[in-house]
Amino acid sequence: MKILQVLPALSAGGVERTAIEIAGALRDGGHAPHVACAGGRLEPELSAAGGILHRLPLETKNPIKMRRNTKALIKIIKDNNIDIVHARSRAPAWSAYAAAKACGVPYLATYHGIYNAKSGLKRRYNAIMARGEIVIANSQFTADHIVREHGLSPDTIRVIPRGVDMARFDPATVTHGAKAELLNAWNIDGEQTVILLPGRLTSWKGQQVAIDALPTKTWLNPVLVLLGDAQGRDDYVQSLWARARALGYKGALRIPGHSADMPVAYAAADFVLSCSTDPEAFGRVAAEAQAMGKWVIASDHGGAKETVIDGVTGARVTPGDASALRAALEAGPSAVFTPESSRAHIAQNFSDTQMKAKTLAVYAELLAAPL
Numbered sequence: 001m002k003i004l005q006v007l008p009a010l011s012a013g014g015v016e017r018t019a020i021e022i023a024g025a026l027r028d029g030g031h032a033p034h035v036a037c038a039g040g041r042l043e044p045e046l047s048a049a050g051g052i053l054h055r056l057p058l059e060t061k062n063p064i065k066m067r068r069n070t071k072a073l074i075k076i077i078k079d080n081n082i083d084i085v086h087a088r089s090r091a092p093a094w095s096a097y098a099a100a101k102a103c104g105v106p107y108l109a110t111y112h113g114i115y116n117a118k119s120g121l122k123r124r125y126n127a128i129m130a131r132g133e134i135v136i137a138n139s140q141f142t143a144d145h146i147v148r149e150h151g152l153s154p155d156t157i158r159v160i161p162r163g164v165d166m167a168r169f170d171p172a173t174v175t176h177g178a179k180a181e182l183l184n185a186w187n188i189d190g191e192q193t194v195i196l197l198p199g200r201l202t203s204w205k206g207q208q209v210a211i212d213a214l215p216t217k218t219w220l221n222p223v224l225v226l227l228g229d230a231q232g233r234d235d236y237v238q239s240l241w242a243r244a245r246a247l248g249y250k251g252a253l254r255i256p257g258h259s260a261d262m263p264v265a266y267a268a269a270d271f272v273l274s275c276s277t278d279p280e281a282f283g284r285v286a287a288e289a290q291a292m293g294k295w296v297i298a299s300d301h302g303g304a305k306e307t308v309i310d311g312v313t314g315a316r317v318t319p320g321d322a323s324a325l326r327a328a329l330e331a332g333p334s335a336v337f338t339p340e341s342s343r344a345h346i347a348q349n350f351s352d353t354q355m356k357a358k359t360l361a362v363y364a365e366l367l368a369a370p371l
Helices: 015-026 045-048 063-079 088-104 120-130 140-149 176-185 207-212 234-247 261-267 285-293 322-331 339-350 354-367
Strands: 003-008 031-035 051-057 084-087 107-111 134-137 157-159 194-198 222-227 253-257 271-274 296-299 314-317
Touching: 003 015, 003 063, 003 088, 015 031, 015 354, 031 063, 031 088, 045 051, 063 088, 063 339, 084 088, 084 354, 088 107, 088 120, 107 140, 120 140, 134 140, 134 222, 134 354, 140 157, 157 222, 176 234, 176 261, 194 261, 207 222, 207 234, 207 322, 234 253, 261 285, 271 285, 285 296, 285 339, 296 322, 314 322
Parallel strands: 003 031, 003 084, 031 051, 084 107, 107 134, 134 157, 194 222, 194 271, 222 253, 271 296, 296 314
Antiparallel strands: none
């Protein structure tokens, strides 16, 4: 099979990571993995996975440039005898859909997020992700949203949860020295309770809620690490510092930027938060942290309802409720929690091995051919 995945860029994120993992699975299965996007910091990882990069400005929403992208994708499809075009994001999906139809090849889309629509125009823009011969949803929550929002038949949808690389996210592979080095870089001593909130620095990820929820129990001696890329949102970062200063928590806050080694970051944490105020379509942070054997406190909506077993592998709290989040932090893990059972839960239900196999099965289903 020759598969062309289409996405905006190769920055850090769930869409990009999934595309790279599927490229590797295709390569390992003897297939040809092509990726069209604007490139980015994860290009070396795509190359290592055997992915063939076609550099196009597919992050654009400019109609003229999108038409140019369609023409470029048609050429890529024809020159490389592409069998399936797989879109992973809305803006590039419009060009991908048009190119696939022009070339007579199947168009597949993965619905990675909950694309809210407050107008008919926005709903039409989002609907490109529901036009595939098959639509992949990254959670049952997402699948239900697609049916409700676009009227798509459930028979067209395949639920394939985002997969966690259990070999990469394995606490046994992280050394004490690596954890100590990272904590030192964060200016955190061994007596502090590390509360980690990974994710892009944007308001809906709940960073301000986490600041407001810092525990009042002095014995916890908490430090909150907001780990992620601001992506130019400098004013938002300054507002987080201002909030911490106003509450007297400035000394308990760290905003170190992007991390390339998330397993070590999770290993260094005592608690991991996924406190988004809007529902996460899947929520890879909660799944990855559980794979690392960590107690997760997540907002009780979206994909977290499927990945976090409340009271067993983590706690689910009311979204946006700082008091509830603080109470969960101060309560700590439940009596039945063990790192081993948390990791086993993810291995059994949300591994990348399962995600890869199910995705390649969808490709084969579209082509009506065996793997």
